[in-house]
Amino acid sequence: MKDRNFLDTVMEFELQLESLQQQYNDIKKYVAHMVEEHQAIQTENLHLRRRLEELLSNDNNTSNVSSNKEKVSLLDIGEGYDNLARLYQEGFHVCHVHFGSSRKGEDCLFCLSFLNKQNG
Numbered sequence: 001m002k003d004r005n006f007l008d009t010v011m012e013f014e015l016q017l018e019s020l021q022q023q024y025n026d027i028k029k030y031v032a033h034m035v036e037e038h039q040a041i042q043t044e045n046l047h048l049r050r051r052l053e054e055l056l057s058n059d060n061n062t063s064n065v066s067s068n069k070e071k072v073s074l075l076d077i078g079e080g081y082d083n084l085a086r087l088y089q090e091g092f093h094v095c096h097v098h099f100g101s102s103r104k105g106e107d108c109l110f111c112l113s114f115l116n117k118q119n120g
Helices: 002-062 065-089 109-119
Strands: none
Touching: 065 109
């Protein structure tokens, strides 16, 4: 009888190990996917920065230096707000309370208040 309990315990432990191994493999696949996505986003970001620098250098050639500085500062303010608004529309919090976490389809009064302050 004691041997049977021990054998049952070992078999149960083996099943738990297999389950953990499957969970571990799933996590490894998820992390690999996230790393690939992160690399793609970094590459896209680099290309966008280069394009922005190209556009700004073209503006610099066609206008004087002081008006170009004003354009860049206005671009920076508007661009930041646009990025936050885009993140909110994509389903992420932009408020200080839950920044970066998923909204799960629900509107957040903190985020909306923050976006309205930035807009106004």
